[in-house]
Amino acid sequence: MKTPTDSERLTRELDWNLLRTFMVVVQEGSVTKGGNRLRLRQPSVSQALKRLEDRLQTQLIERSPSTFRVTPAGQHLYRECIEVYGTISRAISAGQGIEDELTGKVTVAAFSRIESDLFDRVLSQFHSLHPKVGFEINVMPSKAVRQTVLEKGAGLGICLVYDKHAKLVYEQVYRCYFGFFCGPTHPLFGQSNLKVQDLRGHSSVTFKTDQLWDALRPVALMRAHHKLDDQVTGSTSHLGEAMRMIIAGLGFGPLPVHVADAYVQSGQLWRLPPYEDTLEIDVHLVTNPNARLNRAEDAFLEFFRGELSKVPLEERTYKSGLQQRQFSD
Template sequence: MRRLSPAEIFARDLDWSLLRVFLALAEARSITGAADRLGLKQPAVSQALKRLEDRAGHRLIDRAPGAFQLTPQGQALLPEAEAVRAAILRASLAMEEAAGEVAGEVSLALASHVVSPLLDQALQRFHADFPKATLSIDILSSREAVARVANQQASLAICLLTDPPARLETRVFYREFFGLFCGPPHPLFGRDVGLSDLAGHAAVSFLTDRLGDALAAVADLRQRAGLSGPVGQATHLEEVRRMILAGIGIGPLPLHVAAEDVAQGRLWRLPPHDDPPAIDVHLVLNPGQRPNRAETALRTILQALLDASPPEARVYGPGA
């Protein structure tokens, strides 16, 4: 009988549940967090990690008070464990789809300020046509959303783009315009002021509001207004809006998103009122990814809606 190699022995003896615990630890970065995700007790998680390390013959995670990080061996195992998880999910979906059903999960990576009737229409149609399929939506920075699609960890992304990513397929989903706003506690709220009156006031903004980043046009607007700071930054639109409403500073928001707050007197639009910066929001797909039937269905719906909607109908803000 041929002697098995160490790799073959590892494959024979490896229990998928141990890899599942390892993935939860890598994502939660703590024993407590992994136990909560898995519905296990903390000692059970620690024991599973030890069994995996014993079978792998390597320490996979360095744990110390205030520190939790993957070892080089753990970092090497992580993408392989993710690939195993993806293969198991695909196997389950393949059996469901063999029965003729469109099932499976569609994972959407969205930038936080994606507000589009077209997306809402696509999701409504998708659920009506394929009720057994499930949706998972993560709100991420645009950079993280693109990375998720590139690494085949998300079915698609709708986000901002700094540069067209290599190997990915992109299409303008809609165009939005940004303006500057302040909240009721701010001294400029309700006042008819000029652009020069904004100089020296503190700003709040998005983390990508930097020259050369996805919201470079907004960064340029902030500089033209002479705003200082920013004194507060966030990835999510709701948190930027929260800081504006609290009067912490003047901040940028998409005009169509802020319109209801302005109408209700919760936000005040500040200059400039002419030629606001335009930002394109993109649909990002990975042509190298093998989509399940549910992912294919949603992609088809989105592409059909985009084909039926001319670019000028997907402009939210001035000139819409």
């Protein structure tokens, strides 16, 4: 009989709880925070990490009272742990949904916030057809959405996209346009016939994706060209919080014009130049063709794609619906 290699023996004998502990500690960036999430005391977590390192005969995390650094070996192991954990989780979900009536859970990773009539309709109609299917929508930055789908932690993602990953499939859900807005206490609120240069010198609010190398590149290019990014007083990955800071007067900032329209009408926001809808941003459905989806996710993805195919892009493009006097007064 063939003698097992050291690698085979290690795979057979390794305690998977140690890998999960390691994975959570890396995600939390702290032994203490990892222990809190696992509901374990800090000494137990430290001991588990030491056991894993001893078993693998390599240091995974450099840790001291003032240091926490994942070593290259630890980074490689973490990526493998995420892949395995995601595959196992999805296999369990798939096994739980083998029934005549469609059940199970659809996990969606999404940026904040999806303003799409089509997506709302898809959710509503799919729920009517399959009321026993549950949904878990996890909100996170667009980069994190892509990474989560890549690691098979979610069946599908909806996000802004700048650089497309070769292992993922992208399908456009809708197109929107961003514009600059300010709140009632801002010096430019209520002023008409402004030029983009008039924003120069005023404080601003940004999204973390408002960078030349990220999803809101058109907005970043506009800022850079007109030198509007000298005084950034607030940044966020969440649309609602960006709007809160703009309305509160922290500075002017970019928002999707079709979302901001209602707030302009209610007097909470004021549109600033450029008044034309030129800052074009696309929102995509992102999937991993190598992920094993459960039955509910397979069905939802097929339904979603079917609805997308029925609606031309022109009807999934959102511009400002306001004919505002402020542009010409």
